[in-house]
Amino acid sequence: MNSHFDQSINRAGTYCTQWDYIEDRFGSKDLLPFSISDMDFQSPQEIIEAINKRTAHGIFGYTRWNHSDYKSSITGWYKKRFSADISMDWVVYSPSVIYSVARLLEILSSEGDHVILQVPAYDAFFHVINESKRKLVKNPLLYQNGRYELDFDDLEKKLSDPKAKVLLLCNPHNPTGRVWTEQELKRIVELCSKYDVKIISDDIHMDIIYNGNRFIPITSVATEIEKQNIYICTSASKTFNTPGLGGSYLLIPNEETRVSFMRLLKYRDGVSSANIFGEISVIEGYRQANEWVDGLCSYLYNNMYLMKEFIEQELPSIHFMIPESTYLAWIDCTGLQKNNQDLKQALVEVGRVGIMSGEVYGEDRGVFLRMNVGCPQSKVMEGLERLKRSVLSLTR
Numbered sequence: 001m002n003s004h005f006d007q008s009i010n011r012a013g014t015y016c017t018q019w020d021y022i023e024d025r026f027g028s029k030d031l032l033p034f035s036i037s038d039m040d041f042q043s044p045q046e047i048i049e050a051i052n053k054r055t056a057h058g059i060f061g062y063t064r065w066n067h068s069d070y071k072s073s074i075t076g077w078y079k080k081r082f083s084a085d086i087s088m089d090w091v092v093y094s095p096s097v098i099y100s101v102a103r104l105l106e107i108l109s110s111e112g113d114h115v116i117l118q119v120p121a122y123d124a125f126f127h128v129i130n131e132s133k134r135k136l137v138k139n140p141l142l143y144q145n146g147r148y149e150l151d152f153d154d155l156e157k158k159l160s161d162p163k164a165k166v167l168l169l170c171n172p173h174n175p176t177g178r179v180w181t182e183q184e185l186k187r188i189v190e191l192c193s194k195y196d197v198k199i200i201s202d203d204i205h206m207d208i209i210y211n212g213n214r215f216i217p218i219t220s221v222a223t224e225i226e227k228q229n230i231y232i233c234t235s236a237s238k239t240f241n242t243p244g245l246g247g248s249y250l251l252i253p254n255e256e257t258r259v260s261f262m263r264l265l266k267y268r269d270g271v272s273s274a275n276i277f278g279e280i281s282v283i284e285g286y287r288q289a290n291e292w293v294d295g296l297c298s299y300l301y302n303n304m305y306l307m308k309e310f311i312e313q314e315l316p317s318i319h320f321m322i323p324e325s326t327y328l329a330w331i332d333c334t335g336l337q338k339n340n341q342d343l344k345q346a347l348v349e350v351g352r353v354g355i356m357s358g359e360v361y362g363e364d365r366g367v368f369l370r371m372n373v374g375c376p377q378s379k380v381m382e383g384l385e386r387l388k389r390s391v392l393s394l395t396r
Contacts, residue, residue: 001248005041005299006376018372022354031354034383037174039241039298039374044289047240050196054280063121065093065247065274074193074249076331081207081293084217090251095130095271097204097248098124100233100261101168103269105132107260108198109165113137116158116167118150120144120363122174123203130167137164141176143365146321146332148176150184152191153267159195167192169201172215175361175370177323179213185221193226199233204248205326207239207293210301213324219251227253237278239293240285241374247278300327301371303380310384315391327374330358334366338394344369351390353383 011019018036023029025036042048071091078084082203084163094100105115111133117125119138129136139155141148158164173177178209180188192199199218219227235248252258266272279296304322307329311320319332333343347353358368373380 003295003299004298005296006378007042007375008378009040009042009210011040013057025356026348026354027262028352030350031348032379032383032386033354034371034373034375035322035354036143037238037326037372037374039073039327039372040376041321041374041377043240043242043281044285046288046384047242047284048294050284051277062235063274063276063279065272065279069278070274071323073283075288078217080290081092081216082215082220083195085219086217086219086251087253089098089255090253090258091257092250092252092265093272093274094233094248094265095246097202097233097265098128098233099201099271100248101125101202102128102132103261103264104200104233105129105134105166105256107257108136108200112163113165114158114161114163114359115198118162118170118173120175120289120358120361120368122170122364123360124169125168125202126362134166135163136289137161138362140365141173141178142365146319147177148173150180152187155236156191159191159197161277164197166198166200168268169218171201171218172205172325173366174205174359175328175363177326177328177330179209179215179324182216182221185216185218189218189222189226189230192360194227198229199232200233203234204238206234208300208327209325210297210304210322211324212224215325217251219253227339229254231257236282236285239296240289241282242281242285244282245274245278247282249282290343293382294381299377300373303327303375303377305382306327306373306377307371307384308372310381314388315382317395318391327372329373330370331369331371332366333369333391336391336394338367340367340396343369346390346394347387350393351386353386355383355387 071088075086078086115134136334232251237243317335356370
C-alpha cells in the first residue's frame, strides 16, 4: 500500500543543509545524502495548514511563548504518548537544544568541572562541552554482540570524582539508537543522586520508537527530590521535521534554575521571543498529529527492516541491527577490514553517496557509519545500492 511518506520531493535549491551543502561535509557535490538528521518528508498536514492560515494573516510581530496554549500542548503530549505527568510550570522555551545544554552547563557547573558523556555521542556535545571550558569525561558504552549497553561500573567511578558536576545523557541515544530502560534510568538517577551530579538529558528523538520499545522521560523514574537535579532538553523538530522553523523547549523542575535560565535567555542573550511558525508547529503537531507520528514510526521501521534484509543478503561482512529508536541506522563495517578513510573515499568517489563516518561521533573501536533513513523507501534502496558498489570496490 502506498504511503504519503513514499512521495519524493525535490529539496534542491531550498538552502537545505543536507542536499544543497553536501560538499561542506564530504568535499564533493552531487552526492546522494544520508547525513544530517532531518527528514525528506513533508511535515504533517495539520501543521502546514495552520502555518498557511497564519501566513495569510500577514503580520509577523513579536511572539510570546509563555502561555497555556503552548505549555499545555507539551504537557498533553507527554501524558498522551508517555503517560508522564509534567507540570506546566516546568516548561521553558529555548531557541535550540544545544543552546539549552550550553546555558545549563553554565548555570550548573564551573570552568574546569567534569561533564560525563556516554560515547559514541552526538558530535555537537563534544563542541559545546569544549567551548564551555568544561572537561569532557568519556563513559564509553559497552559494545557486545552488536548491541550497546551502559557501563555502570565505569560510570560510578567517573561520577565519584569530586570534579564531576553534570552527566550529559542522550535518551534515546544518538547515534546507537538505544532507548534506555526504566531499570537503566533508575540506576542513572540513583548514582547521580549518590554523588550529587546533575543530569541534563537530551530527549530530542523521543517520539521515534520501534517495535515495542518504550521511551520513558527520566523525570518519571525520579522522586520529587531527585527531580530537582534533572533537566530535560528536547524539541518537536525531529518528530515533525520542522528544525527550520526554530525553537525547542526544556523541562526544568527546579524553580531556582528555571529562573536563572530564563534570565539568561531574555536579559543577557536576548533570545526569548519565539518564532511564530515554530510555536504553531509545536501546538498543532502535539494536539493533532498523533496518528501521523504513528504512521511515521511504522514507515521508518520498515525502512530499517529493508536495510537489515539488504545488508544480510548483499553485504554479509557488514553488521546491522535495527535500532530501538531514531531514524539513524548505525552500521558496523569493521568486518570489511578497511579503515575509515578508505571507506569514506569509496563512498564518495565510487558510490557517490554521503553517509556519516562513525569517527564523527567518537567511535574508535571499529569502522562504523551513521545513515539517515528518514526518507522515502526508494531513496533508501538507491542508497543501499550505492553502499554496495562502494563496498565491492574495496573488496575486489
